[in-house]
Amino acid sequence: MRFRLLVLFALLLIGFAAKAQTQEDQLIKDLIESIAENLPEDYDLSELQDRLTYYRKHPINLNNTTAEELKTLVFLSPLQISNLFEHIRKNGKLIDLLELQSIPEFDIQTIQRLLPFATLEQSAMVDKITAANLLKYGNNDLILRYGRVIEKSKGYTDLPGSKYLGTPDRYLFRYRYTYSNRVSASLVFEKDAGEHFFRGPKQKPFDFLSGHIAFLNTGRFKKIVLGDYTMQFGQALTLWSGFAFGKSPDVTGVAKRDVGLRPYTSANEFAFLRGAAMTVNIAKNIDFSPFVSHRKLDASMTTIDGVNMVSTINETGLHRTQSEINNKNNLEQTVYGGVLQYRTSALSIGAVAYHTSFNRTFTPGTGLYRIHNFTGKELTNVGAHYSYTYKNFYFFGEFGKSLDAGLAYVNGALVSLSSTVSAVLLHRNYQKNYHNFFNQATAEASEAFNEKGFYAGLNINPSKVWSIQVYGDYFKFPWLRFRVDAPSDGYEFLGQVTYSPTKTFRAILRYKTEVKQQNTNLTVPFNYLDEVKRENYRAEVKWAVGKSFGFQNRVEVVQFRKGDAKAEFGYLAYQDVSYSPLSSRLSGNIRVAYFNTASYDSRIYAYEDDVLYNFTFGLYNGKGLRGYANLKYRLAKRIDLWGRYALYNYDNVETVGSGLDEINGKMKSEMRIQLRYQF
Template sequence: MYTTTRILCTFVLSLSFFNVKAQEDSLIKDIIESFAENLSDDYDLSELTERLNYYRKRPIDLNQTKPEELKDLIFLSPLQISNFFNHMKINGKLLDILELQGIEGFDLQTITHLMLFTIVKAPLPISEMSYKELVKKGQNDLIFRYGRLIQTQKGFKDLPGSRYLGTPDKLLLRYRYTYSNTLSASLVAEKDAGEHLTNNKTGVDHLSGNVAFYKLGRVKKLVLGDYSLQFGQGLALWSGFAFGKGPDVTSVASKDLGLRPYSSSNEASFFRGIAGTVNLAQNIDINTFISLRKRDASLKTSAGRTTLQNIGISGLHRTKTELKNQRSLEQFIYGGVLQYTTNNLSLGLVAYQSAYQHEFVTGASLYNKYAFTGKKLTNTGFHYSYTFKNIYFYGETAHSLTTGWAVVNGAMASLSKQVSAVLLHRNYDRDYHSFFSNGVGEGTEINNEKGWYAGLNYAPSKQWTFSVYGDYFKFPWLKYRVDSASSGYETLGQVAYTPIKTFKALVRYKREIKPQNANAGSNYPYLLDVSKENYRIECNWQLNKRLGFQQRAELVHYKKGTIDEVGYLVYQDINYRPLSSKLTGNIRLAYFNTPSYNSRVYAYEDDVLYGSGFGVYSGKGTRTFANIRWRVLRKMDVWGRYAIFLYKDVDKIGSGLDEIEGNKKSDFKIQVRYQF
């Protein structure tokens, strides 16, 4: 360790008087990290954190809930949800949440998580509330966040060519009103670093909002404004957040949430218009939607004809080029989903069309041979789920008209109170197309892939939990940086030991083998196997009601041809909670050493409320961050965050317009939340 490590250690000790978030926050962190491990490092997790915190503040009444509501609780598998409603049908309403122990598949960990987000008492329906009561009893949540990188990036300097035209400040304003689960409204305004707060083309750089009504007679849901759609297993129609392979093997069965109002700051994954869910008859619903919005796109004009190759999803409008691409493509979508749902059986038919202002064309690369071309795309799909005794069957078949198909089928079973298993098969044609899909797969898009997945959870006692899965996949056609048909596999094994409620130890091993072209400049004509192995040891323990710790050591072994790298990360989280204190907080001290970005290590980082995400540890150096929450008033909280990377043996950080001179990269955030 070098001098900066001593400085950081002193900083840790000086903050020992700070609180941590409550134990509930620690459980929410564990839930998010275990399910979101395979997401990209820039994925917006605010939708997930907001969802869990919403139900912690406004818990679900288990005696009044519906399957679509329980699907919001990501740690519940579809089989557990089905078993719950079968239990309610036979035994009637719950008197106590601990009755869940008698339901097949509900282990101690699941029940512990449920106790954070559920109750057995229902609020009054909206039909029995006056306007004044809605205003008085409704929940208003107003958040303002400011943040920025302290060092000056190259793009903010006075450069002769491309540069960032806006300020380095990051701003977020979010307002949300809710009354129980019957009425909601939200508004989100955001500005990223490098952007102007407003511009002549769009006004506020990003503005999103909606009003949602529930339980209006036969109209179960009605959303005006921005919304998301999630149906089936994500092959035909799915926007927003979705999970894939993870330590909990049941996560490969998607829990479709249907129509939802959209309140994330992500600027790409939503629809804009009107959508509703109407009950046609007993157990039969129809979802209809229409959306018209402008999308970011890179356009090319030649001989009076304008074409495009892809749609931008970053939401960044910092340079002249990015501003030129902003909202340059009109997107019109309309369609419907017909669903039949009972406690044990769910069937759904999807049909919708996407129409674009300009025509898609493929690039010259051979791997783009089967990419989508044209202005219009019609997608259809059929999805199902059925519970027979202790087995949950599920799947989806999707078709992009005039081109290919995508099919996934799976089964999940509680083999005993200790053992649950999942088996899944997928087959995605190389010419299947959907602009709104997010299913299980190794590729970033749902096409050109076949595979088998098998997983097992085993809990022989309350203290021990074992998880293992294997996934074999192959790609019949070429891919980016893979100039031939190819195949690979991924395996994971994990052991968790929890002898008491305040202590948990975990060991994990993960290996992935995927082929790839040789590196640029190499004359090697064949594909090379890229091997990546992860080894993790982790310990979480609560010393007392005030003090808690988390330690992790993770090693990554990356190998491709003659390149053989080993990177590692070691960190210590300290959580401290003085009794009756208005000030709470947590801190991390980490050391990392990776030869290159290939052997990088990901680790979840605590942040201000709704600001959580994954840190990317690459290079050699130390990392620390501190989060503070101060309850100023009963209805007002203030968060503060400071984070810093200190790299060794470098004089520049990053590349391109994001380049920073020196070996230090630090940022801070301030967030104010007022609830009334």
């Protein structure tokens, strides 16, 4: 019954809704969706959306920018950025944005993506830092969000053992201030479902609090950040915190877009440093970025010979049960060091060195696969990275070393083979005892150690309406892994064809296969490895009718097989609808989906629209229907209100979920409301 009400609500929404996403909003959504598919389902992408939303409002002047700034536009490859600067160096400043068509590697799709975020006009904004200017010309952005699962789960009942000690409500408070490209400040409070709201155990006063103040482009001091920040240098092998992505249909994504020091504004409770950092120009083309950080981290402890030792760092940021609360702030981490960089238009060389210390000792744990894990309290990391552009080649790489432990390196090249074909090659070798707590280099595993691999990809644009992306990746794990009791290897292949005859129609066909090895499920005296193969087939169409209606249809099939067992399948089909007349206060979109998967192994994830700066990765597992509706209403010129309702309706089940999240019945629904005030 409730699902029927959702569909009825959606149909009413289509009839009365109004202006929804602009073309630029749709572009941001498409970019994030393409990246999100290759990230963990709980990854916070608000940092990326924040960047893109800011540049849509304050476009980058292509005649007065830096490589570091352009790298924040993740759809631009390093070779494209280098070619842009080389074109300006040889021909002078751009006169018209249409001139981008004459720059090598700038295809029609790239130019269409870039135009909403770029300009050639010098900003008339006053940027001198004075109290009067900060008050008069600063931009303030305030977001308040509330959400919860409507049904009562097992964890909120009066259980004798483990249970959720807080309420099922989720709260977010986010304030952001920016002044030109000179000053930035933010403050973020967050409470997750199951946590105490105010002044719970180990809370002062909220479960999560983050903030920063930053001064930018102040003479020799390019950046000064106090509070929470991220450091992103090289190929993410030695020092990288915050947002990162790797293998995706954009095959050039394996070449990292390092943006250096940045203020942190996300609600993710793990991926940042806390303290002070700066970037200062010490000589022509030479920058130095010293930093210091001190944080308390969540950690699971184990007792060995009467001494509490760290077995695992917990990254979820959840503090719902007594055990999670006990693990909260168990570990203190201090990091200090610096990055030295030399940069010209064609060459960039950097050196990184920093030291990490903890107040407790790490133990590798009991599993044989963990024998090479970090032990002790102190760790020093050093590294060197480079990038060099020569004609139609872009070379990049990084070497990292954990002192008294292992070595890791990654090297690659982007090359423009012709006006319609570009290629990328990447080789990596991460030793099994390479230790690093700020490492997000391109890898098959979630962390870049105990892995060797070779990646090759092609971007082919045979015409303005067709594009083809292909990549293959072979990887090898020299040592044991979780549920893999022997050295193993595997490969991954993706092929995608896109047809876009107009701005309002796009069709995509994609095939992806991945083969790995894993311990057999059979009961045997000694484990041996079975081949695990997962194949994805996807067909998708996005189209519009007139200037108001937008549609997206997707069908996806997953085939999973392990060893000699019979293959199992998962299916997903959904319909998205949005309605966007030219002028109205009201806007919205809906999705209705059917899914049928044999087990969790054949599950399917799909990105879902949500309220601004919140991201949902729908898990389609089991059999049933999934639907959601998003609504946005402009209360006033600077005040927007969002609402979201989403529902799972499963077939032939008595409970939904597992453990403390188990719900009696066959439905699980959630709601979310958000208020945004810009002033």
